[in-house]
Amino acid sequence: MKAPAFGYIQPKTVDDALECLQQHGSDATVLAGGQSLMASLNMRLSNPAVLIDINDIDELSGINMVENRLRIGAMTRQAELEHSTLVSQHAPLITMVIPHIAHPAIRNRGTIGGSIVFADPAAELPACMVALNGQMVAQGPDGERRITATEFFQDLFETALADNELLTAIEIPVADENQRFGFRELTRRHGDYAIVGLCASSDWSSDDLTELRLAYFNVGPRPILAEQTASDICRNWRQEQNGMSLDRLDGELDPPDDLNATSAMRVHLAKVLTRRVLKEWRS
């Protein structure tokens, strides 16, 4: 199908974009890479009065270090992240995750900020942000604020971003050599949305597994951080060489049924992925 009619604005600066948001409010939708939004316009699943195209705002792109954080501009293309040495050095989990997002032609256009603000519960990057304890930098009429990933993703396609705010950057605490990361997902075909996925980070500075963060995706309305399961795993890491009990996940994950998998099967698969990551770390 073809997109419905809409108005179009192409601001060149963040200040101009904020003025557009202020003026058009909830009638407007921000167009980032458009790799989900354009599809939903073509299928007439969304019908915004105005599109605010932020692709020409240069200050929103780029990857750099700010003190001990990696700062990634919201409009940085996924393909740029995939090949960035700054990213592979300081946020290796992102480098592991990106090749699993759709396909090369999509990643050439799709942006990190677009994926995060869209907040699809089956998408990789939101869960990756939760695992890395990333901060979302939002700019609004009253200035800038930082929102922790766990608070940013609120519900199905819902974030903490207000109608008059723009996500300008993402900040990730720089990984140190004692941290290890894991990424696993189960998909029917490469590039599909996952049936279940897991982004994990951990600290090994005491020669033991600590600070484990397990962020699961497509098991609920938003990425789910399984804190009890993670602390159980850390506590039992030394004793249980052969098969860790992951029963706590039954209480922490409550995924919906759909055509791909029942709720129980998703929880089972989440345990399978968790064991695979732990096995990789143990070897």
Added chain:
Amino acid sequence: MSDSLAVLMGESEISLTVNGESVSERVPVRRNLADFLRLDLGLTGTHVGCEHGVCGACTIRLDGRIVRSCLILAIQTDGKRVDTIEGLSDDGHLEDLQAAFHARNGLQCGFCTPGILLTAAELIETHPDANREQIRVFLSGNYCRCTGYHAIVDAIESVVRSGQEKREP
């Protein structure tokens, strides 16, 4: 309020470079790039399959990188460079791939072929030593409903091999 904050409705004028030639056209704001290429410029080699970014038939190059032309608005290409199967075929850019697809029956109906050729060309540029598995992963966003992909992967692999032989005889 600066000009850039005026809401464009209806139609707008765009100027871009398509296959090396400057083009200026009035386009509806809501027109996607695939339809602009086909309907306004008559470049029908770019095919429209699913219109939501899944099938890969509408793959073109925007400023040198492959993208889905159904997921970009024509108005977003103002001032940019677009290359389609017509331009990249005429300038010989895809010659080796086209010969290999011909030799190995890498197409039947041909609907997916322009998108697959452009995707394969970017694969060979960015991964000149790609193996079969990498070829399959890179092509995962381009659907072919005739060939079963095997002959396509064969054709691309043969171009990768001959590139390697040229570099290290």
